[in-house]
Amino acid sequence: MNVGFIGLGMMGEGMVSNLLKAGHTVKGYDISAAALERHAKAGGIATKSIQEVVKDVDVVMTMLPTGAHVESVLFGKDNAAALMKPGTIVIDSSTILPKTTESIASRLKEMGLAMLDAPVGRTSDHAWSGTLIFMVGGDAAHLEKARPLLEAMGEVVYHCGSNGAGIRSKIINNYMSIVLNVLTAEALTLGDKANLDRETLIKILMGTPAGRSHLATSYPAKVFKGDISPVFMLDLAAKDLGLAIQVGATDGVPLATGAAALQVYTTAQTHGRGREDWTAMLVHMHELAGLKK
Amino acid sequence: MNVGFIGLGMMGEGMVSNLLKAGHTVKGYDISAAALERHAKAGGIATKSIQEVVKDVDVVMTMLPTGAHVESVLFGKDNAAALMKPGTIVIDSSTILPKTTESIASRLKEMGLAMLDAPVGRTSDHAWSGTLIFMVGGDAAHLEKARPLLEAMGEVVYHCGSNGAGIRSKIINNYMSIVLNVLTAEALTLGDKANLDRETLIKILMGTPAGRSHLATSYPAKVFKGDISPVFMLDLAAKDLGLAIQVGATDGVPLATGAAALQVYTTAQTHGRGREDWTAMLVHMHELAGLKK
């Protein structure tokens, strides 16, 4: 396929290398001259403007730092969208706000163009090795057309739903892993400050939901089945968390995520969930978010 | 062995059933007459006082709601500790503050008695099936004596270190899984509120540190080896977390743990860690906790 690729940074360059390897023609554009030069050396076609890069291609890929960049490229001074041939598929792999994605998608649609939001999981190493994860939002038909490209660059391609579903999945996944990073550091630091043997501690954690995740253990066993009769009572979870917060205060380990979580347990208790299973937290969160039961 | 067991509640009753099954003699005590009756029916010896239950046994086990209960039984009006024969091992499986555990252990030691803090992981179901996890603090020699009992009741026995290390490990493990419960509910609710397909979302999460844990993925690959060169830059993690917080505010999903975590990322950035790997969060947490590098 003929691809126009905008944004040849750490991720973009690796991704393009795999498109080229798979035999696709890739016009590239970046504001960095050095990046463009590397692109040409790698077998791509370096272009000097956004107008040029989007002309006569089947697919335009964007991998840019912010939503404002993507909007500016497509609809701003450059007005790239107006220059694309009808039916061009724009694949945006940038990490941006879903509402920006959704607005871009609807504007492109009005112009007779298609869009996939296809942000990537994993890191630049995986971009180079062609083992990224793509989380895709958009029409199935457009995804099928673009699939050869995505599979050249990635190991797994998830179709998450309509436009916005891809970027939302990415943001949710990152949300969970980025917060878990702090929680993990807090837990280990509690152990380190008390001179616990770290290897033993990790062995313990890896045998429980702490390390194995609730998604693989407690949730499927209980709340996903609609069963919130107590195996581990929410009141007890709240009590144990309170103890941990006290240990943190005494030992001098700040437990920011835990202190925040404790307040959520408190509202779950005031809402009558204390004697339910701790996985009823999901039901409580739905209530806090104003979702109907 | 001859065991005196104090606290025949949801957990205690199950634990005792496995001690009896393994052929041990178990005197039991509880303030509930019904619990005592069940104990007698199950083949145990029901006693009418704490004085009675601790007399002439090799091991006294306590499974009580709070540290105040444990202290009151051992040193309060009942003064059970004073009635035990020299060398008796007190095994406390209650979940209490480590500083209470440590104070109890040192008072018992002064009286010529031994102590193991041996709180349990998992639930009452596991207590009945004899598949608990024991996290034990105390002398290895005392643990070896008590091991047959613990192995009758549990599947895995971890020796975590000296007195206090068992209860600390339990509290840390519970801290992590109890907070992760909130984080998991937040992430799923973000998806549910946007009508994402939950199964696809979970598949995605289970393929990244979000569901596989940092302890099994990013930490061993990076910070545990002392390598914090960026694979995924902390600055980018902070940026993505900021996007998620905005999505939560827009969509009406409260993200208490994430909002707290974002502030920790901010201090990591002001402390010069923005261009390090996100797993440098562990190093930053050490600094916040006043641990020497």
Added chain:
Amino acid sequence: MNVGFIGLGMMGEGMVSNLLKAGHTVKGYDISAAALERHAKAGGIATKSIQEVVKDVDVVMTMLPTGAHVESVLFGKDNAAALMKPGTIVIDSSTILPKTTESIASRLKEMGLAMLDAPVGRTSDHAWSGTLIFMVGGDAAHLEKARPLLEAMGEVVYHCGSNGAGIRSKIINNYMSIVLNVLTAEALTLGDKANLDRETLIKILMGTPAGRSHLATSYPAKVFKGDISPVFMLDLAAKDLGLAIQVGATDGVPLATGAAALQVYTTAQTHGRGREDWTAMLVHMHELAGLKK
């Protein structure tokens, strides 16, 4: 009056100096010999045991570090309560958990003794100058008997309600001022990091609820009157708070209290309060706490 005073630390010593000045007889006790010596020099009667200090006095005052200390003095090994003459009033000025206060009060009552919880506001400087604030819980009759003592030591005496109400008022007041300390530091640091003139900024803050308090401005004007029609819409407050959180993240100022507060605004919005006045936050908090409207 004859007073037995237990705990001659930084606060206690200053308080006693004013009792003596007012002509009361004060027996004192402390574990520190130096403190006792100073007490004798100041005109007090130094005693060598808790038994001695509580004997034949009208009032026993306790000013101790923790609830465990107070309980141990009154009901532990020393068993001071049992040695007091009937009708003795125990005034506890320690800062401890209300549930401990309430339990102590009911145990004393059973023994024919009276109790006032009378924790103090302000600092040791005020203890010396006799200008403390007393927040008192207990029977009005007992307070009237003890009033001459409290007025010798303090400038203002508040009768907050029955036992526990004094310590609760103290804890709530300290809660608010201690958290406000962090919030104030956050706000000023936002200004300092952007090089704003601090004096001008403070002038601005002192002209709005930020510095003048909601209790003196917005609450009496609105929610206290049962009026939550919007003068400043909660949705707009949430939006502005979101902007501030973004500024903090961009500028590198951690805003822990604000990030936590934003999540409370989010739940207020999901509960349909977005278009109400921002002071409807109080109504929302009542709901979160499970209070009936």
Added chain:
Amino acid sequence: MNVGFIGLGMMGEGMVSNLLKAGHTVKGYDISAAALERHAKAGGIATKSIQEVVKDVDVVMTMLPTGAHVESVLFGKDNAAALMKPGTIVIDSSTILPKTTESIASRLKEMGLAMLDAPVGRTSDHAWSGTLIFMVGGDAAHLEKARPLLEAMGEVVYHCGSNGAGIRSKIINNYMSIVLNVLTAEALTLGDKANLDRETLIKILMGTPAGRSHLATSYPAKVFKGDISPVFMLDLAAKDLGLAIQVGATDGVPLATGAAALQVYTTAQTHGRGREDWTAMLVHMHELAGLKK
């Protein structure tokens, strides 16, 4: 003066009424036809386009919902900035991100135009009564030119510094009052849940920094003078906050801001500030924010 006013919403309409009263000529623009009609009735000149409203005026005022709106009006399709006569002063009273303000100001400057960021304090009631507060960023000379307008609409005009300083002051002020709203609701709810008399509680709060603010009490007395010797030790503040968190957990009152604040106290303690005055929190916050001492 001749003024073009863009955005005749709840705030804008009231502000314009005072400009007209003071004898200024006001062309107005809004997307709402009803708003334009009211504007004409009130004595203003209703215009049908942004091009028209900015032509041949001395000052253009914008009062719009978001930064994107302001940028779009000035530099987007309408391109209003290009149509203004040289030397026109743009006064933006919208509440937007400071970095947007700063970017707008520098673009206008390049075009030979001036800018003041002049967001307002208080509410629409004050807009109508001409008693707003203006927090102004920009050159003093431009402010002097615009002052008659601002004084027609407001009671107090603060010159906060160069462009961006006005909007930053507004955001900081709102940050503090919006978070304080949650903190105040938490404190009162603690009292309400324990059935404390609310009037007495408020009297107590209004006698301490809780209600009188640290800016008027503890900070000028201590940290602003560079004195952090302990009057109220940070360790004690942390201890009291810990008690309050426990009370909240026991009583079922979620204390989100307090739980977050406690973690900041913990890091202040691990950084060696436990025995300093509690106002040293400001110094600690500077450190967390990476400000040099």
